[in-house]
Amino acid sequence: MTIASNVKQCLSTMKGIEAQLSSFALNSLDKDAQAIFHEAMLTIGEVKKDLQYRVLELERHEPQYMGS
């Protein structure tokens, strides 16, 4: 496993978490819970963006791992 693939795996897990949080935010009945889930989803979104950028960077540095 290369660093690039590890980071990519982490990124996709992150996407999964974001989706799950979004579904919780929609399905919860309690207003507080909805707000917390939504907020967490936004934070995860920011982290995800940073990771995405890092993945692009890694691919540029090590083109042999492109798409792996």
Added chain:
Amino acid sequence: MPDWIFIISRSLTLLGLLFIITKVLGKKQISELSFFEYVAGITIGSIAGEVVTGLESNMGHGVLALLVFGFVTFLVNYIAIKSKKFSDFAEGKSTVVIKDGKILEENLKKERYTIDELSALLRQKDIFKFADVEFAVLEPRGTLSALLKKENQPLTPKDLQMKMPNEKEPQTVIMDGNIIDESLRCAGKGRGWLYTELEKLGVTLDNVFLGQVDSYGEITVDLYNDKIQVPTPAQRPLLLATLKKVQADLEIFSLETECEKSKAMYKKNSIKLQETIDKLSPYLNG
């Protein structure tokens, strides 16, 4: 007319009448919380019994007596709501029997309770040591309410300064294999959602005996077929575990990378994630 027809017809009429009277008087009458309702409850019952079996007496008189009792109770309840003084008189006042951890002997005597009876009442509340009680009141109906000293009170999350999420009441959406649309609407869901969730669990609607939705929109079902193992909802603990894993991954990346800029980025994001985990964990546990 033979006696038995007489009794049957009377029983049925009185049953209906009693039902209506209790319905009008409300839940208070059934619980017999106050002194007055207790007396009225006993009397109404015995009048009804007398009328049903006492064949020679006139049924109209019995019904009249019942109505009078019902009406007076209704009136007393009505006035009691309006006037505090009257309600103290008619429904009785509660008596303080333990205050500041000390038994008030005079009040106990006034209510004609012995120490044995008081300790019996305390024991029913799982209190075996009167020293544990800060404050106790004898309610008009004869039950005891006790406030324990703070150190003896059961531990709550608040004592531990834990923030606990508020949970809404669970809604029962499936009963006996039938969808209860009203509760489904209360949970803010539709039939389509329910079918999807059932499919996810891999069960059919007619096999479900009871299905409840909690305040996070997770569904738990009980099946007719008890041999089948239904997965319990574990999405939230699972999500928490995944979050922790990702956070750990980011920390590892920050240690592994040699690029200073990326190191800082990983570090910043792992801290951000840790904060999110801390905030979410009360909602995701259990």
